[in-house]
Amino acid sequence: MTHKGRIVFAVALTSTLGLGLTACNDGEDSASAQESPSASAPASSDPASSDPSSESPSADTGDDAADAAGGDVAAPGTKLKIGDRAVVPFKYGTDKKGTIAVTVTAIEKGAEADMSAFGEKAKGMTPYYIRMKVENVGGTDLSYSSLKLRGKLAGGGPTGVILIGDLKGKCDSESAPRDFTTKGASYETCSLSATKTDPIAAASFEEGDAYRDSPVLWTS
Numbered sequence: 001m002t003h004k005g006r007i008v009f010a011v012a013l014t015s016t017l018g019l020g021l022t023a024c025n026d027g028e029d030s031a032s033a034q035e036s037p038s039a040s041a042p043a044s045s046d047p048a049s050s051d052p053s054s055e056s057p058s059a060d061t062g063d064d065a066a067d068a069a070g071g072d073v074a075a076p077g078t079k080l081k082i083g084d085r086a087v088v089p090f091k092y093g094t095d096k097k098g099t100i101a102v103t104v105t106a107i108e109k110g111a112e113a114d115m116s117a118f119g120e121k122a123k124g125m126t127p128y129y130i131r132m133k134v135e136n137v138g139g140t141d142l143s144y145s146s147l148k149l150r151g152k153l154a155g156g157g158p159t160g161v162i163l164i165g166d167l168k169g170k171c172d173s174e175s176a177p178r179d180f181t182t183k184g185a186s187y188e189t190c191s192l193s194a195t196k197t198d199p200i201a202a203a204s205f206e207e208g209d210a211y212r213d214s215p216v217l218w219t220s
Contacts, residue, residue, distance in 0.1 A: 073099070076214035082107065086216050087137055088205060090147070098140035104149065104203045104218040105188075106131040114170055115194065125161065128200040129171040130191040136176075139183035146175045147207075149218075151193025151200035156217055159195040166192050 074086040085103045110127035118125075130149050136142055151159055166173040171190040179185060193200055206215035 074216050076210050076216070078216045080104075080216065080218045082203075082218050082220050084218065085135075086205065086218075088211070088216065089208070090142070090145075091208065092142060092145035096140070096142050096145055098136065098142050099138035100142070100147070101135040101137050102147070102149070102205060102216075103133040103135075104130060105133060107151070107200060107203055107218075107220065109199070110167075110170060114167055117167065122194075124196050125194040126196075126199075127163075127167065127171070127192060127194045130193060130203045131171075131188070132191070132203075133186055133188050134176065135186040136180055136183060139181075141181045142176055143178050143180045144175050145180070146173065147189065147191075148173070149191045149203045149205055150215075151191075151195070152202040152204045152217065153195070153198045154201040154219075156202060156204070156215075159193060159197070159200060161194050161196065163192045163194055166190065 072087065074080075074088055078086060080086055082104050085101050087099060087101045089098075090100045091097045106129070108129040108131065110129055112124070112126055114127050115122035115125050128151050130151060132147075132149060134147055148164075150162070153159060171192045173191065174187060174189040176187055177185075180187060191203070201219055203218045204215040206212050
């Protein structure tokens with residue numbers, strides 16, 4: 001599955017929320033940052049876009065975390081290596097909740113030319129492709145849900161850029177399949193990140209209140 005792409009740069013000035021490329025200087029790599037409207041990347045089909053449950057997922061450290069059958073739930077702030085598996089609570093939309101396991105399999109550096117779909121404001125950006133495997137641990141219905149990890153600089157610092165979307169053929173953001181409803185069901189996906197400064201060295205799970213300020217980090 002692919003999404004309409006957009007880029008957010010940090011901005012300290014108050015502005016209205018908008019789609020597309022936006023700029024920011026507040027140093028916070030967060031989707032809640034104020035945005036100003038600009039250009040957007042080409043749109044592509046999204047089979048879950050008409051589903052009201054297709055909202056950003058968030059973590060929940062309630063009963064699902066306590067009942068996880070696939071291993072101990074990763075505590076906020078857990079630091080892992082690429083290839084390690086982390087069990088985390090997961091909520092998607094308003095009616096899908098469970099426990100998943102995430103394994104980051106690679107953080108691959110792309111080429112600046114790969115960012116051409118995002119237009120002129122993407123010049124000077126280097127993309128990174130965070131590849132992962134997602135497993136249904138709790139056995140609840142999480143079909144058509146999706147997960148995004150964020151890229152971080154060495155030490156866990158923000159990149160200053162938030163990318164929403166993917167690059168077809170380079171880093172395809174896939175939704176969970178229809179049968180992602182039983183224990184052991186799994187799929188592979190990719191989260192796109194980018195930087196204009198230092199290299200991206202880590203992948204971050206920071207969905208939900210428990211992990212927002214103290215994310216799970218995978219590094220090489």
